[in-house]
Amino acid sequence: MITLHALKYSRATRVLWLLHDLGQSCERVDYDRTENFRAPPALGKVHPLGKSPVIEDNGQLISESATILRYLAEKYRDTQHRPPSGSPEFWRHETLLDYAEASFAEVAMQSILPAFDGKDIPEASKAALDKHLDYISSELGEGPLLFGSALTLADIQISYILALLDRFELLGSHPSIADYWQRLQEQSGYIAALTQVGPMAPPKD
Incomplete structure (x- = not known):
């Protein structure tokens, strides 16, 4: 199962949105923001840049929202969220x-x-x-x-x-x-x- 590292008030919501549309679940690891609204140091242990969202799937670490959305669309053979390929x-x-x-x-x-x-x-x-x-x-x-x-x-x-x-x-x-x-x-x-x-x-x- 995919693991999603999700920072509060962040782009990670996009990933959950698509997963819901695809009828897929994930294991979620949540992170609170610091007092100055930064990502916590714990995210730096997941990704060198301390980024969120990040997903893990079969030992592969994937970041950047657009890449994650494309990855999920490919993984689950989604044909509903993009126009026909090549058009x-x-x-x-x-x-x-x-x-x-x-x-x-x-x-x-x-x-x-x-x-x-x-x-x-x-x-x-x-x-x-x-x-x-x-x-x-x-x-x-x-x-x-x-x-x-x-x-x-x-x-x-x-x-x-x-x-x-x-x-x-x-x-x-x-x-x-x-x-x-x-x-x-x-x-x-x-x-x-x-x-x-x-x-x-x-x-x-």
Whole structure:
């Protein structure tokens, strides 16, 4: 059985979401954050960078959310969370799956981190975030999800950043993204994952 190392308020929720959708269970090792909201030293004993999520499967250690989602989709021969292999939509999906962390997360964190510390968000950071949210809105088209009504790995992957942005009220000027985030929160896998480990984003004080 897969072992999931899950840090509280983290990307590990994505893995539980997909596992629920696939009808698969896992052994979960939970880690609380430190007082300064960092990962605890114990995670450094699992992965050299102290990362979460990390899964172990048959002695193999796998990290990075997108890689883990792809691994699980391959392992369980999932055909529901990605467009047909080799199709134009498949490659659009793969692009968006990687975009969430490779491009979007970095820009989003430039607004999230000041908000987390109670500081003003630089105007340049706001402008960069707006540009990316406009891009995601264009990818949604008529929605309600990135690929119509079919939930994909890309939707699951982007959810964590949207949860943080919503937590700090940074989606208000983008109603289409706010609506998209609401649709994601209605997914059964999302609800099941939160039931197991709690919310993606830290609660408000």
